[in-house]
Amino acid sequence: MKSRRISILAFGLAAFFSVAEAKNIPDPFSMVIYPHKASPVERHAAEELAEYLNKACGGNVLCAEESDRPSGGTAIYVGNTRFAVSRNLSFAGFSPEEWMIRSYPDGIVVAGGVPRGTLYGVYEFLERFAGIAWLDEFYTDIPKNNPILLPETIDLRDKPVFRYRGIYTWHGNDQTRRFLFRSRNRENIFFEEKLEDSLQAAIGHTPVLGSPAPLNTLFYYINEWPTTGFEECYSLDEAGKRVRPTGVFGPGQVCFSSTRARETFAEQMIAYIRKDREKAPVNYPLLYNLSVNDIKDICHCSDCQERVIKYGTQSGGMLEFVNAVAQSVGKIYPDIRIQTSAYLVYEVAPEKGIVPQANVTVRCSPSRWGSGFDTMRSLTIPRNQKTLNELQKWSRIGAIQIWNYWVLFGDNPDKNACLINLEAIRDNLLTYFDLGADYVFSECEYPESTTFHAMRVWIGYKLKCNPKQPLAPLITRFMEGYY
Numbered sequence: 001m002k003s004r005r006i007s008i009l010a011f012g013l014a015a016f017f018s019v020a021e022a023k024n025i026p027d028p029f030s031m032v033i034y035p036h037k038a039s040p041v042e043r044h045a046a047e048e049l050a051e052y053l054n055k056a057c058g059g060n061v062l063c064a065e066e067s068d069r070p071s072g073g074t075a076i077y078v079g080n081t082r083f084a085v086s087r088n089l090s091f092a093g094f095s096p097e098e099w100m101i102r103s104y105p106d107g108i109v110v111a112g113g114v115p116r117g118t119l120y121g122v123y124e125f126l127e128r129f130a131g132i133a134w135l136d137e138f139y140t141d142i143p144k145n146n147p148i149l150l151p152e153t154i155d156l157r158d159k160p161v162f163r164y165r166g167i168y169t170w171h172g173n174d175q176t177r178r179f180l181f182r183s184r185n186r187e188n189i190f191f192e193e194k195l196e197d198s199l200q201a202a203i204g205h206t207p208v209l210g211s212p213a214p215l216n217t218l219f220y221y222i223n224e225w226p227t228t229g230f231e232e233c234y235s236l237d238e239a240g241k242r243v244r245p246t247g248v249f250g251p252g253q254v255c256f257s258s259t260r261a262r263e264t265f266a267e268q269m270i271a272y273i274r275k276d277r278e279k280a281p282v283n284y285p286l287l288y289n290l291s292v293n294d295i296k297d298i299c300h301c302s303d304c305q306e307r308v309i310k311y312g313t314q315s316g317g318m319l320e321f322v323n324a325v326a327q328s329v330g331k332i333y334p335d336i337r338i339q340t341s342a343y344l345v346y347e348v349a350p351e352k353g354i355v356p357q358a359n360v361t362v363r364c365s366p367s368r369w370g371s372g373f374d375t376m377r378s379l380t381i382p383r384n385q386k387t388l389n390e391l392q393k394w395s396r397i398g399a400i401q402i403w404n405y406w407v408l409f410g411d412n413p414d415k416n417a418c419l420i421n422l423e424a425i426r427d428n429l430l431t432y433f434d435l436g437a438d439y440v441f442s443e444c445e446y447p448e449s450t451t452f453h454a455m456r457v458w459i460g461y462k463l464k465c466n467p468k469q470p471l472a473p474l475i476t477r478f479m480e481g482y483y
Contacts, residue, residue: 030073031062035081038065042079044202045119048184049078049110049126055142056130076108076125079118084109091117096206097188098159101125108154115204115283116188117159123184124156133481134184136454137171141481162432164189164208164287164401164439165464169457170447179203185461189441200283210285211272215341215403216248217289221268233261235299250295256321257303265290265321266328273333287439288329290322291341291363298345312351315342319350323357330359339363339401339439342394344370349393356398363439364394365403375405376419378427391435401439402432406456407446416450422459422471429467440464454482 032053034046050063062070066081077083080091087104094100094113099121102109110121126132129150131143166189171178179195183203192214195205212220222234222245234242235252243252254261269288277284298304298314307317322340329336340356341363342349347370356362366373366387373379373387380388394400406425408415425442432440442460447453455478462474 031064031069031075033064033066033069033075033077033081033083035079036065036067038079039114040198040201041115041119041204045110045122046078048119049076049122052126052132052142053130053148056126056132056144056146057148058144074107076110078110078122080111081109083107084111095159097163097186099124099157101154101156103150103154113159115206119183119204120160120186123186124158133458133477134181135458135478135482137178137181139482160186160465161467162429162438162440162464164441165461166191166208166441167406167444167457167460168442169444169453175199179205185458186465187461189439191441206283207276207280207285208287209339210276210288214289215291216294217291218254218293219245219248221265222254224268225264230260230264233258233264235297235304236301237297238300240300245293248294250293250297252297253292253295253299254321255299255301255304256317257299257301257307262321262324263328266325269325269329269338270332273329273336286335287337287339287361289339289341289363290325291339292318292343292346294344296344311353313346313348315346315348316350316354318346319354319356319360319362322360323354326357326360330357334359337361337399341365341403342390343367343403347371348390349397361399361401361439362394363401363403364391366391367405376408376421376424378424379431380427388431391431395435395437400435400437402437403441404428404432404443406442406444406460407450414449416446418451420451420456422456422475425456425460426463426467426471429463433467455479 032046032050034042038046046063050061053059053061064070066077066083069075087109089100089102089109089111091100091111091113094117096113097116097120099112099117100109101121101124110118110125112118112121130148133141135141165187167187168191175196176199179190179199180203182190188205189208190205231242233255234244235255237243237252245252269290273288304317307320308314310316318340322338326338329338336359338360340360343365347364347366366375368375371387371390374384377384379391391400406421408419429440444457444460450456455475458478459471459474462469
């Protein structure tokens with residue numbers, strides 16, 4: 001047990017301290033203190049810290065409000081406490097997920113930005129110094145009844161590398177369990193899932209994507225139109241017929257050259273934003289998706305085809321449409337960014353004549369059914385050069401975001417058996433970081449037939465916070481803790 005504890009400690013401290021620099025402080029945590037009039041996140045963070053320290057140490061760590069703090073004992077101060085203020089600490093300039101851990105002779109401060117910085121600081125403390133790991137939704141590895149070793153001095157400050165991070169995978173039906181697990185591993189894109197208000201407040205969740213949906217939104221907009229009167233706005237098929245989409249799989253798209261469609265979409269998006277902010281005047285989304293249906297159909301009308309010639313690709317006319325909507329929306333809501341998708345026949349970047357507006361970001365979705373991307377391997381290998389070239393082209397003309405794939409799709413799910421693509425996941429996250437992406441969302445389904453599914457998900461969470469960290473210690477930590 002002793003040797004296992006040392007290996008966990010070495011992993012936790014490796015980024016900043018050697019084991020030799022650490023010291024054993026007997027019973028250092030008699031109290032966890034949160035501020036008077038603490039926010040729900042600060043209160044939740046303090047409770048999480050006290051609970052897991054008790055589980056790890058087998059002790060009786062008190063969790064109390066600062067105004068009720070008992071005298072004596074050493075405390076960890078969570079959030080914007082008077083103790084932190086008395087040390088001239090201010091967190092006003094921290095980004096929403098930025099955290100700080102700093103030690104003083106008479107206490108430790110764990111705090112950060114609003115809304116999630118303080119909570120993320122607590123989880124960093126528990127992982128780094130108590131060796132705790134939330135390895136899947138149903139199992140947390142907690143080295144118990146061992147002394148917690150701390151460095152002589154702690155002065156850490158950091159935040160996740162990617163601003164938006166999410167994985168689409170299987171979770172159980174217990175909402176609280178699954179969202180706490182994902183929060184503890186610093187996921188913040190809870191795709192198409194609604195949280196209970198109290199849980200959302202506790203974990204500081206800010207909805208990432210606004211109404212009506214997070215992808216394939218052309219259908220959702222068109223679905224609100226009257227059944228007649230908008231025929232000119234539908235895409236023209238090869239037979240010369242305007243076809244109204246009946247779902248996210250088409251048929252068809254929208255006519256990207258239609259002035260009326262652009263104006264109508266802009267009016268609808270403005271209405272969606274207004275309603276979202278009426279429901280949540282403070283905690284509202286800042287990204288709105290406007291992207292193609294999940295089908296390769298294009299508009300064959302002469303105006304749309306002229307734009308293919310003008311811009312060199314199908315994506316040029318699509319981007320012109322999105323830019324027009326973004327221009328109208330930006331006049332009323334300048335803080336909003338509109339996310340569109342470079343997907344399927346729209347995956348290839350425009351060759352000339354157009355770039356995304358400043359309030360438009362392109363969510364690139366490189367795939368084997370689009371650019372022929374071998375999604376299970378690194379973008380840096382020769383067979384994936386075509387896909388990498390397209391991502392680089394998009395990044396040169398504007399801001400990009402990423403939707404990527406960590407499993408293979410098809411009728412036979414067993415094709416994922418014995419497929420362990422962790423090196424490719426890490427390599428590609430590094431590439432996305434180098435290209436300036438601030439959003440990475442990954443599909444990782446088929447838990448029943450995918451080798452080491454839980455490890456892939458957990459390591460994926462860790463790499464999205466910091467893709468520069470070495471892979472081997474993460475694998476070792478998971479294997480030792482899980483098995």
